[in-house]
Amino acid sequence: MAFDEGRYREALDHYLEMANAGDANASLRLGWMFQHRLGTARDDEQAKRWYERAATAGLVEAKYYLGWFFWDRRDFALAHSWWQRASQDGHAAALFRLGGMYEFGEGVERDEAKARSYYEQAAAGGHLFARRAVAGKMLRGQYGASRILVGLWLLLTTVWRGGREKFRDPYSGQLR
Incomplete structure (x- = not known):
């Protein structure tokens, strides 16, 4: 509750207590707080430590955030590794980020397939x-001429769904 109300220092103390008692979700939140200066000074080593603790406990979100952590630091090999682990647990945003790495050759050889x-x-x-990316490829004819109209439909429905989702939950995992 303190976190949601912007009382970050209080939330930080609460999450530290919970994480030290083994709560993986609290470890994830601590990683976020140390990375984004919420209730504390920015401390990347602490952020990484808490994210890793949560990931080791099996939290797929922590694996995803570790991917971002390393991608932000241009360590594409570690970003790829963590997003790969999250994708193996079915994390859609991690799959999308891996797609981007292969499309743009970030730390991996470009591979459109x-x-x-x-x-x-x-x-x-x-x-x-990801739906938008697939729709764009369809519209550019990368799936064949017969799929261009399907791409247009996919793009329009994605824009509609995106607006609806943004209104419903601006922090939705579908929007990362």
Whole structure:
């Protein structure tokens, strides 16, 4: 409750107590708080430590955030590794991020087939940006001329769903 009300220092103390008692979700929140200066000074080593603790406990969200943590620092090999682990647990946003790595050659060799596969898996998992990426590829004819209209339909429904989801929950996992 303190976190949601912006009382970050109080929330930090509460999460520290919970995380030290073994609560993986509290460890995840601590990682976020140390990374984003909420209730404390920014401390990347602490952020990484708490994210890793949560990931080791099996939290797929922690694996995803570790991917972001390393991607932000241009350590694409570790970002890929953590997003790969999260994707194995079906994390749609991690699948989308892997697709981007292969599409743009970030730390991996560019591979359009792998990018497309990851985007399709993420889209099937409900990830809206992945649906947009697949729709864009269809509109550009990368799925064949017969799929261009399907791409247009997919793009329009994705925009509609995205607006609805943003209104319903601005922090939705479908929007990452």
